[in-house]
Amino acid sequence: MLEIILRNVTVNFSNKVVLDSISTYFKSKEAVLVVGPNGSGKSTLLKVLAGIIEYSGEIIVPENYLEVSDLTGYVFQNPETQIIGSTVWEDVIFGLENIGLSKDEMEERANYVLELLELSHLKDFDPYYLSGGQKQRLAIASMLALEPEFLLLDEVTAMLDKNGKKEVLLAVEKLKTLGKGILVATHELNVFAPVCDRCIFIEDGRIIFEGDVHDGIKLYKESAKNQYLSEKLQFEGRNLDGSVEIQ
Numbered sequence: 001m002l003e004i005i006l007r008n009v010t011v012n013f014s015n016k017v018v019l020d021s022i023s024t025y026f027k028s029k030e031a032v033l034v035v036g037p038n039g040s041g042k043s044t045l046l047k048v049l050a051g052i053i054e055y056s057g058e059i060i061v062p063e064n065y066l067e068v069s070d071l072t073g074y075v076f077q078n079p080e081t082q083i084i085g086s087t088v089w090e091d092v093i094f095g096l097e098n099i100g101l102s103k104d105e106m107e108e109r110a111n112y113v114l115e116l117l118e119l120s121h122l123k124d125f126d127p128y129y130l131s132g133g134q135k136q137r138l139a140i141a142s143m144l145a146l147e148p149e150f151l152l153l154d155e156v157t158a159m160l161d162k163n164g165k166k167e168v169l170l171a172v173e174k175l176k177t178l179g180k181g182i183l184v185a186t187h188e189l190n191v192f193a194p195v196c197d198r199c200i201f202i203e204d205g206r207i208i209f210e211g212d213v214h215d216g217i218k219l220y221k222e223s224a225k226n227q228y229l230s231e232k233l234q235f236e237g238r239n240l241d242g243s244v245e246i247q
Ligand SMILES: Nc1ncnc2c1ncn2[C@@H]1O[C@H](COP(=O)(O)OP(=O)(O)OP(=O)(O)O)[C@@H](O)[C@H]1O
Pocket: 013, 014, 018, 036, 037, 038, 039, 040, 041, 042, 043, 044, 045
């Protein structure tokens, strides 16, 4: 079992604290649902784990790994930004060309991930013509071919219809059975809840809840409702208890 441990991880963007002393862990075979309002720091947390933004604090990785990015693969909301090959096959191979594998190894990996994500029959297709769900599965396949131990899925179903969401969800279930650790940052709580084992609720860059998925979702929904009500009342010029300020 592999584990990534975060200790007091903090990220600042132009003097603003975006992640505020985050301490938690991620381990193999566990899917973690990362929830929180817009701008709370979900993507930033995933990007720190992908090794693409600077942080202060400590990220502890297992022996044999030099840095956290050696363990992780980040998949974006919009698969189009991640797909570069002119065929499905090329897209998977492209990512493998830079890591010094033999031709046979590359082909073996590409065949394996395409099979796993049920894209083998579309090997020679131009990715442009794939459905949204197929595109997102291709983005996941290409990332998976690099054999990350942890997949960081950032709003990967946001642009998909019901079928596309279902396809991606099945893919996530499969990744779990492969023993991968998975982080899902999403606003689509109910889509991912059934496959997640733990929930992290972030607000203003801090973890305000960590634990059971259903408890986390309940708390998040209550908090979102309160936020909405307080903004609505404020907009209407009323106090939080509904009374009107007499000028
Ligand atoms: N490159 C950047 N430069 C400056 N500020 C940034 C940058 N990226 C993100 N931020 C800020 O960091 C904060 C957290 O952003 P982040 O994208 O992590 O939020 P999020 O929880 O993923 O939101 P959403 O639900 O909208 O995806 C926001 O205030 C955002 O404006």
